[in-house]
Structures are given as structure tokens and as C-alpha cells.
Amino acid sequence: MNDLPPEFSDQFLTEFDQLLSWRRDVRSFKKNPLDEEKFEKLLIQALKQSPSVGNSQPWRAIRLKTSEIRKKVRAHVEVEHQQSAKIYGGDAVKHYNRLKLHGLDTAPEQLAIFSVKDPQEGKGLGRQTMPETLVWSTIMAIHTLWLKARAEGIGLGWVSILRADKMNEILECPAEWQFIAYLCMGYPEEESQTPELVREKWQERVPTEKLILHR
Ligand SMILES: Cc1cc2nc3c(=O)[nH]c(=O)nc-3n(C[C@H](O)[C@H](O)[C@H](O)COP(=O)(O)O)c2cc1C
Numbered sequence: 001m002n003d004l005p006p007e008f009s010d011q012f013l014t015e016f017d018q019l020l021s022w023r024r025d026v027r028s029f030k031k032n033p034l035d036e037e038k039f040e041k042l043l044i045q046a047l048k049q050s051p052s053v054g055n056s057q058p059w060r061a062i063r064l065k066t067s068e069i070r071k072k073v074r075a076h077v078e079v080e081h082q083q084s085a086k087i088y089g090g091d092a093v094k095h096y097n098r099l100k101l102h103g104l105d106t107a108p109e110q111l112a113i114f115s116v117k118d119p120q121e122g123k124g125l126g127r128q129t130m131p132e133t134l135v136w137s138t139i140m141a142i143h144t145l146w147l148k149a150r151a152e153g154i155g156l157g158w159v160s161i162l163r164a165d166k167m168n169e170i171l172e173c174p175a176e177w178q179f180i181a182y183l184c185m186g187y188p189e190e191e192s193q194t195p196e197l198v199r200e201k202w203q204e205r206v207p208t209e210k211l212i213l214h215r
Pocket of ligand 1: 023024025026027100101102158159160161194195196197
């Protein structure tokens with residue numbers, strides 16, 4: 001069957017571009033909760049609509065609901081944050097320590113995303129030469145969620161200052177699940193078209209000529 005696709009208007013394209021330029025990694029959240037039904041729908045849609053190698057959909061999302069389990073993650077991030085600071089010296093370490101690198105204390109929704117290492121689904125299609133395509137698929141699902149959330153005014157912040165094996169341990173996940181990301185979600189405290197790390201003078205955007213090459 002040949003379904004009739006919609007025609008995306010110029011206005012939609014402009015708005016889509018705005019969505020991309022207003023999507024931010026968010027570290028400061030308002031404490032008010034997200035509407036449960038709306039959030040669950042957002043999550044389901046993002047995880048159902050994303051592309052994946054062999055249509056394997058290897059991603060698994062765990063919603064961290066209790067403060068006990070969140071505290072365990074928080075404590076682990078604190079340890080790794082301090083450990084990570086050790087690669088810097090002088091002014092850089094002061095600068096690093098001034099940065100806000102997660103919203104774990106306020107984000108009303110927190111998710112751990114895993115990727116199944118060798119799922120039945122997909123029957124191995126497309127991943128024989130590059131098994132890492134499973135992880136790439138999971139990362140695409142995260143990006144879909146990131147954009148869909150922002151379109152609904154919900155911010156997402158990716159926390160990676162932690163150890164994958166520790167996350168499996170804290171969340172009691174099987175070894176076949178590879179930890180990928182910890183996501184904080186909620187309504188942002190502030191909005192900007194400029195990434196926070198640019199605003200904080202940590203890292204400028206990489207110039208276009210470095211990103212696109214011609215052969
Ligand atoms: C794989 C990945 C891991 C990240 N980990 C962190 C993190 O641990 N802490 C943090 O503050 N931001 C983290 N970020 C967000 C980036 O810092 C952010 O995307 C980048 O500075 C550009 O800003 P923008 O997302 O607002 O455009 C991560 C982003 C990605 C894609």
C-alpha cells in the first residue's frame with residue numbers, strides 16, 4: 001500500500017529549524033512535575049518511531065521513580081564528577097568546578113537508557129560487520145526523544161559522568177544490557193539558543209569548515 005505522506009509546509013520547515021536551534025542540553029529544571037499521561041505518551045512515541053538497525057529497537061528505558069534509587073545515582077555521579085576534575089589543572093579546574101553538569105537534584109523525570117547487546121529482534125540484519133550499530137540505534141532514539149520533548153516545551157539533559165558497569169549494578173540490569181545514557185527531564189528553568197558550554201566559555205561551536213570536507 002502506498003500511503004499518502006503529508007506535504008511539509010515552509011512554515012513547518014522554519015519551525016523545525018527553530019526546534020533544532022532551541023533544543024538545548026538542560027541542567028536546570030523547574031521542580032513541577034510533568035503530566036504523567038503526556039510524558040508516558042511522549043516516551044512511547046519516541047521509542048516507537050526511531051530508526052534502528054534491522055528494526056531491532058534495542059533500546060530499553062528505565063524510569064527512576066524512587067528517591068532511594070535516584071540518591072544512589074546522585075552519589076555515584078558526585079564521585080565521578082570529582083574524579084573527572086583531576087584531568088584539569090590551574091584555572092581549568094576552577095572553571096570545570098563552576099560548570100553545572102547535571103540537573104539530578106531537581107529534574108522531575110529521570111531515565112536510564114540501555115541498549116541490548118545482541119537482541120533476537122532484527123535477526124542480526126545489518127549488524128554483522130558493525131555490531132556497534134545497535135548502540136547507534138539507541139542513541140538515535142534518545143535524539144528523537146530529545147527533539148520531541150523540546151517540541152512540547154520539555155527539556156532534556158544528558159548525564160554521562162558515571163560508569164556504565166556501576167549503572168548496571170545500581171539498577172540491577174543484566175550484563176546483556178549496555179548502559180548508554182542517564183537523562184534528566186523536566187521544564188527548563190531558562191531557555192537559550194546558545195549552548196550553556198558556549199555561554200560559559202568552555203567550548204565554542206566547531207567551525208563549519210572543520211565539520212564538512214570535500215573530496
Ligand atoms: C553523549 C553525550 C553526553 C553528554 N554528557 C553530558 C554531561 O555529562 N554533562 C553535561 O552537562 N552535558 C552533557 N552533554 C551535553 C553536551 O554538553 C551538550 O550537548 C553540548 O554542550 C552542546 O550543547 P546543546 O546540547 O545545548 O546544544 C552530553 C551530550 C551528549 C551528546
